Amino acid sequence: MTTPWSTASFEDFLASRNEPAWLTDRRRQAFAAYQELLKKPLDPEEFKRIDLRALRPDKFALVPSGDAVPLSTLMANRADFGGTVSHIDGKAVASQLRPELAAKGVIFGSWETVLATRPEILQALERAVPADTDRFSAWHTAFCTGGTVLFVPRNVQVDVPLYSLIGLATNGAADLSHTLVVLEEGASATLLEETASLDPSHTGLHVGAVELLVAPRAVLRYVQLQNWSEKVWHLAHQAGRVANDASLQWTVGGLGAKVAHIHQDIHLDGKGAAAEVNGVTFSTDKQIHSYYTQQGHHAPNTRSDLLYKDVIRDRARIIWRGMIQVDVDAQKTDGYQRNDALMLSDACRADLIPGLEIEADDVRCTHGATAGRVDEEQLFYCMCRGISRSEAMHVIVEGFFQRVYDRIPVELVRETLSQAVQRKLGIDG
């Protein structure tokens, strides 16, 4: 039977792609892995707290054309970006880069254009997210429709933020897009990415991947705001590799989706590599936001610092399983992870589980997680100053996120997150 993800569909998909043999081979391997992995259970450590039984892959399909429909977004048109790339339903619909950046050798565009002009850049695919990691990475790699590529050559500094939009416009559409960032030695850039849906009533599926490759001494700031409609499944592998003396600052915002599960890996590969991870999530109604984060210290003198703040309301759930892994030779590691959830209702739920796996002996690692309700004494204090209970809630929630905002250097991102939070609070707050 032909279903959207069957062998016949896969062959049709390949036939439609017109890609180089090495890429087609990778896809074939990934598809074979996908079929094998489907027979095996998902890793319970990562998935046991999240119920995926309601996910019906065959209810979603790749859609033939993506049109440049105007989506309402959080960030587009709000700043003067150095370049923008937009994908709708998995197809590139717009792409633009300032000529002075292009002249420096910066590449910012879709897979298709990069394949046509600089195919070797895409050889870096799977360096951070191997296809055979699990069924989702395999599925993604086999059917990946393309996505945004950023390449910054050696010692080139991109001072203005770049913007990437991943949109869904068709009801029932599947998005298997891939974001690839390659920074060469000593390069720097800021990429702001967001996901958005055309229609809040549309269902959708995202089986995506993000790969961030940061070469020695390079500095990358990457932001992804997940703001799909509340009927979208979001399953993503997102990983960064940070080489010696390079740094990655990564901010995730989890606002939309019905169920979102993100497998987020940081690999500190080179001596002196550093990563800072910021998370802001706000789950309402029956949303489930789940994060599986790993901070892998594979070299000496590496630093990682993860801070997530989650607000949950109604019947929503936040799930977080975090891990700091320190390899035997990663001495002088400095690892930190913390996740705090603020619960605004009785029926919401938080499962936050930090973890450490340390093989080296000269390290400093700290972790922590808290889940609590809005403090009644804080509410009372606000009310004593004439602030209504619901306005006080807003003020306190904003304050709760503030510590993460304080770590985000890009004002647009702070503002955007804060406004998105306000909007969500306003719905029935």
Place this chain on the structure above:
Amino acid sequence: MRLSKKVRDGMSSLLKIIDLHVSVEDKPILHGVSLEIRQGEIHALMGPNGSGKSTLAYTLVGHPKYEITSGSIEVDGTPLNELDPCERARKGLFLAFQYPVTIPGVKVSDFLRHAVTNVRNPERKDGESLMPMREFRKELKQKMEELGMDTEFARRYLNEGFSGGEKKRMEILQLAMLQPKFAILDETDSGLDSDAVRVVSEGVRKLSGPQMGVLIITHHERLLEYNVPQFTHVMLAGKIVETGDAALAHELHNHGYAQIRERHPVEAAEEQSRQNRPETVGVATAVAK
């Protein structure tokens, strides 16, 4: 004298506490407190630890834990018992907390902008625009300078990492910004070094006036030297047992509460029995040893 005749004769508001009985977690704490405070008057409330002063303060502003079992609180004849703390604040009540609360991540200026906007527009609905930023900033800066506060504090998070004295000063700043009709200062002078006591005392003197009725809860004399009370009330075991003038406050400072207890044996006995309640037996025996 600051108490103008005009104020006395009815232009001013009146806060009336009538035979107030209050329980916390079903434990009766206040046993019939009556008190009248007019705008423009300064009242001192004194009494030994645990006598119920903070309980009265919290009850006046509507803390949900403090249950009024009988009696009432009125402003100009309008009962407040059923109003929540926010509505009472908008009616002009203010409490400077004995232990100010920390609100993590909320900037002093943002917090105060919300507060000021609401108190000045009691009818405001949630979501309506806040007081214009420039105007607000200017006023805040001016008030901070008047109180000798570093304007950097406006950007800090409310009471986060503040010293005890800084927290108390922040309460006074809020008092200055909100200009309530009735201010209750619960030990705003404790935990301060002597310079800070002077600054706070002067601050209160500048802020109070014919438009403000003040209830000063204190164990010290300094604040009262700067803000001489027309009335001093002494609380013992949940009752106001004596009321006098500034001289009474002075006497209590010099002689403590022994004479008060002698003059009011019933309340003194009640105070004793409170201390011997099962939940505090441990403490009592420790003291006895």
